[in-house]
Amino acid sequence: MDVSEGTTMSSSHSYLISSRQCWNHSDRLISKCSPEDLATAYNNRGQIKYFRVDFYEAMDDYTSAIEVQPNFEVPYYNRGLILYRL
Structure with missing residues (x-):
């Protein structure tokens, strides 16, 4: 694996974590609308x-x-x- 592949994998991992956090936050807010x-x-x-x-x-x-x-x-x-x- 070269450096660019590691960067891409790191970015993908960050995106998944961010989307999960957004998902959990949206679940909490949905009930208050x-x-x-x-x-x-x-x-x-x-x-x-x-x-x-x-x-x-x-x-x-x-x-x-x-x-x-x-x-x-x-x-x-x-x-x-x-x-x-x-």
């Missing part, structure tokens, strides 16, 4: 899961967003994207 903000938070968390290719978990978050705010169109679209990919 207004319905509109909560729906947005569920949708955004679903996006994170979607980009991690955790489609079933993302679908759960999009569904939660819809349950909290049925008039919020974005999670319906995002669920459609997942169904298309599956």
Whole structure:
């Protein structure tokens, strides 16, 4: 392994730690939101899961967003994207 590979691995490790901390923080904040903000938070968390290719978990978050705010169109679209990919 050369120096550049070590730097890349270190950066990847830092990113994983940072994303886990962000994830834990978002879980704590989600319970303290207004319905509109909560729906947005569920949708955004679903996006994170979607980009991690955790489609079933993302679908759960999009569904939660819809349950909290049925008039919020974005999670319906995002669920459609997942169904298309599956």
